[in-house]
Amino acid sequence: MLSIKDLTQRIIDFRDKREWKKYHTPKNLAISLVIEVGELLEHFQWKSDEEILKDTKVPEKREQLADELADVAIYTFLLANELDVDLEEAILRKLEKNERKYPVELVRGKYKKYTELVKDDGDSGGYFKTSSGRN
Incomplete structure (x- = not known):
């Protein structure tokens, strides 16, 4: 598998063989990324989760x-490249941040945002809202 x-x-x-780099500015890539996400969402529009999963069985x-x-991935990789972001490193760093923001013992089976989480002892641990509502 490729990294x-x-x-x-x-x-x-692929891009450079076609001389498309001149079009791949950060702004244009970000716009293209959003457009592709929109095209992805068209496959979900008006459908239930069951219908979507059923669609995945149709080749x-x-x-x-x-x-x-x-x-979506291609434009993400191109945008990261143009912004000089090491995507592997960024993803790993973000996962580490999310592990701190969403400790398993507080979020297992819950969908709350980290700002709404409160430890049993009221300690916000730097990320969690205390029982008084302050961060």
């Missing part, structure tokens, strides 16, 4: 979803 860096390089090679629909997800 994020290897995938990014393959995407850049043609599954491929369409996979293509849209790939487009």
Whole structure:
């Protein structure tokens, strides 16, 4: 399996062979990313979760979803490249932050945002809202 860096390089090679780099400014890539997310969302519009999961069993629909997800990933990798963000490092760092913000003992089975979490002892631990509502 290829790493994020290897995938990014393959995407850049594809782009550069077509001389598209001039169009790949951070602003244009961010806009393109949002457009691709919108195209992905079209596959979910007006459908229940059950209908969406059923679609994933139909090879043609599954491929369409996979293509849209790939487009989102490609623009994400290109944008990270243009902004000189090491995406592997950024993802790992963000996971570490989220582990601190969402400790398993406070969030297991819950969907609350970290600002709404309170430890039993009222300690906010730097991320959690105390029982008084202050951070």
